[in-house]
Amino acid sequence: MKKFSSVLPAFILLFSTLYPSFMTSAPTVNAAETTNVVISEIAWMGTTKSYSDEWIELYNNSGTDVVLDGWQLNAADGAPAITLSGTIPANGYFLLEKTDDQSVSNIPADLIYSGSLGNTAEDLKLIDPTGAVIDEVDTWYAGDNTAKATMERIDPNVAGMSSTNWATANASYADGLGTPKAFNSTGTDGSGSVEDPGGGTTTPPPTNNVCNDRTQHINHVSESEGAMNVYFNKCAFPQYASAGNEANYNVNFEDILIKRLNSATKSIDFATYEINLPRVVDTLIQKAAQGVDVRVIADSKDAADPHYAERFETMRLHLEKMVRGQDMKIGTADDIVVFSDSPMFAVEDSAKRTSLGLPASADDIAQVTVTVGTTAETGRLFVNGESKAAGSYFGPGNQMHNKFAIIDDRWVFTGTWNFTVTGLYGSDENMQQGILDGNQNQIVEVNWPQLAGIYETEFNEMWGATALNPDPAVSNFSSRKTDNTTHVIDINGRKVEIYFSAGDNAVGKMADVIRNEAQFNTYFSIFAWSDQAIADELKNKWEGSYNDLEGTLTGFDVKGLFDSDFYNQWWSASVDMSGRTASQTSVNNPNTRWKNPAPVYADAEVRKLHSKTMLIDVDTNSDPTTIVGSTNWSNNGNNVNDENMLIIHDASITNQFVQEFNARYVQAGGTLQ
Structure with a gap:
């Protein structure tokens, strides 16, 4: 029940005078009380980019939107003292980033705040407009400063200061370990099975064959040479595991891929049938800006085919972001080289371009007329392709259907998953909330230089060269x-x-x-x-x-x-x-x-x-x-x-x-x- 401590109407003031036992002197929240908004995750340690890049996530566990205007999130020592505004959607997240919108790479902040969190502890209170304390966290029950792993609430339906309801994040994102604006890696959906910080479960696996667990389970991951890590984005039955061999399931593949890409220090070779995941695109751009050699092969499509038209347009916008690099200028050192089985032309719709952060015009890309298949096409060609002869290219009828990455000539990341929103989340709305309702898929990553070299040979055959730039005349795809x-x-x-x-x-x-x-x-x-x-x-x-x-x-x-x-x-x-x-x-x-x-x-x-x-x-x-x-x-x-x-x-x-x-x-x- 909410309790009021602000100026009260006269009849409530009289009631509190006559019956003081019914009132409290300070608003509090019951540790087991279910509320509609909770403090869900805290990056009190900052990120791998900077210790000052702190952020806080709120979660709305109700089925209706909550307007946060007039709410506050205050520390007992006075900093931070945050006046909230905006709306947190039903069963959705609200991301607060310190100082600017760069504390969490690639995910827009819902609110920017000032004031630093202490690394030892803070007492944070979430207060609604009536003055009632809706949730409180009085210390850091979890989190890892060295690994830059956030403190996550396990059960998002339970507010309050229970040390057993917090754990250290074990899923990677672009800036450390955590799940900004996504389902917590140590969280539970209410089924009773939750992950402990080490990645195992704190309750036994089910004895019946019912798949109602959406909790992410990371049970077996190794970084050693010869490691072979397998991940599933849907549920599994661990009761069929051989001894000590429980699978990794309900896994956010995007987090796994980004973690692997972020480990690159020398090179990334990336072959993708389709790609439209903003965080993956931005990670590739960041690695290229850091000096990592990034080569991308992407499948071309028939732009006139209604089955592919919209998503091919979206992919070309993302690919152009790669080609432009972090500075958005073509021809500079941070550009990613993208190549294809057939050439691609820039999308010239200014509204669609600016919606993804591209310049409104693509007029810095030369307009050409070339033969694609048997048809003359005119446009701003920004992705070169395998050529038949000068100015003549193979058509996009065949599919470059690979989905693999080679990292530092050591790791091979492959499987059945296309690097798309529908392939993992199902919709943009699900992606914002971290809901894995996309296609069923499986991925495998292997740490073995010999295997990486074999995949590299295949990549270079399509690329037409071993160098950073492709050779369209030597390149070979398909048969x-x-x-x-x-x-x-x-x-x-x-x-x-x-x-x-x-x-x-x-x-x-x-x-x-x-x-x-x-x-x-x-x-x-x-x-x-x-x-x-x-x-x-x-x-x-x-x-x-x-x-x-x-x-x-x-x-x-x-x-x-x-x-x-x-x-x-x-x-x-x-x-x-x-x-x-x-x-x-x-x-x-x-x-x-x-x-x-x-x-x-x-x-x-x-x-x-x-x-x-x-x-x-x-x-x-x-x-x-x-x-x-x-x-x-x-x-x-x-x-x-x-x-x-x-x-x-x-x-x-x-x-x-x-x-x-x-x-x-x-x-x-x-x-x-």
Whole structure:
């Protein structure tokens, strides 16, 4: 209940005189009281940029907006003393940055304040316009000055001064460890499972197969040479973990990528199918300004294709920011070199340009007329592409579908995730609140110079050079590439295979692994699968025959998930496997080929099931193997697009993947045995 200490109406003043026990001498907040606004996170230690870059985050745990006009956030010693204004949205965040809007890179402040926080402790009170203390923090219960890790509230629904409701942040952002304007890395959604500062859970994993936990769990991360870190942006079932091998799940991939990019001291090679995440773009720009060599390959699109038009326009605006660098001037030392499979022209809509911080006009970029494919196009060309001849380029019909980064010739960051808002958050509104309602994805990062060198060879083949600037005449994308990389390496005793498309027959290698190595089970989650060779090998394992509508169950275990958009297409392997009649048919493709339908399902994700992942001989002694990467199992994925695929022979990695697979499978209606 709110208590008033300001000037009171006469009848309340009389009431307090006659019945003093009903009133308090000073407004306080009950430690277990639920309020609509709480102090959610405090960077009392500053950031990696400066100890003076302090910031504070408020959180509105109610379902309605709260107008903060007349509210105050005051320290008991008088500094800071902040008069609040503005609105904090329902279930949203409000970011206060000290001195200027640079305390948190890339995230706009909702309010700028003055006054420093002490490094030992402060007593902060959040006071509403009536004078009631809505929340209070009387000391620093958590946070790390050395690591520049913030103090985060664990349960955002509970206000007050409970030491057990605060923890030290363990997720990275551009300026240290913390989650400005995002779900706290140590927080709980009310399910009762919370992370401790070391990354483990303080409650046991669920014994039932219900996926209702949205808390970020970071359980296994290593920086040592040979480290192989796997992350999932959706929930997982840790009850299926082998001993001490709980997966990293409900993870904000953007934080992981930014942390890895920020570790670069020499070079970043970045291949992206799409990109529109402002924090990632700004991090790349900052690293280039620091003197790191940043090379970016981005896929071009057909600008007239309505399926791509809007998001391709947005990507070009972000890419132009990279090309201009931190000073926004083309041709200076801080510029990022961006290259593509086909040239890109600047967006010239002044309103759209200024909305992203670009100059209103692109007239400092030369206007040219060139041939793209078979069509003459005129525009301000700011991203060069693979050329056929002088003034002539390949068209954008093929996809540079990679999503990988190479950092300091050591770390490889790859997986299924496109570096986009929809790929992680689902919407701009979700991004502002740190809600991970985007596509289902998986990422892998590996610290191994030999692997980095293999990816570097692939990157340089597309780039056309080993230098900072590309060579459009030497560059090769798509089917023009050659098979020029090592395919099998040993990473501290773990066999890892690496295949690139086009040219390496990556999908054929998958079929080989199933035919020659799978002994007990195969589980998969796939966005698009039309390749018949893989399906045939799996059919033979399942029912002992390659022939249509022939076979007897062998005892080999198959479970699978398909993205629901493609589950009922005539070309999808799901139709053959499940014994259904597709909504579309083809003369060259029967409605079903498997005599004994397998337990495969359409996904039940919020957005897309974006996996391209197969698990073989999970939790057995027969070489458990994970296949993951950007490659869809199709002709385009194998023979046309630029793709990368890892085949990881490792029991622990495969067990982490099956924890996430099991959650997706049960969510889609499957049963685990």
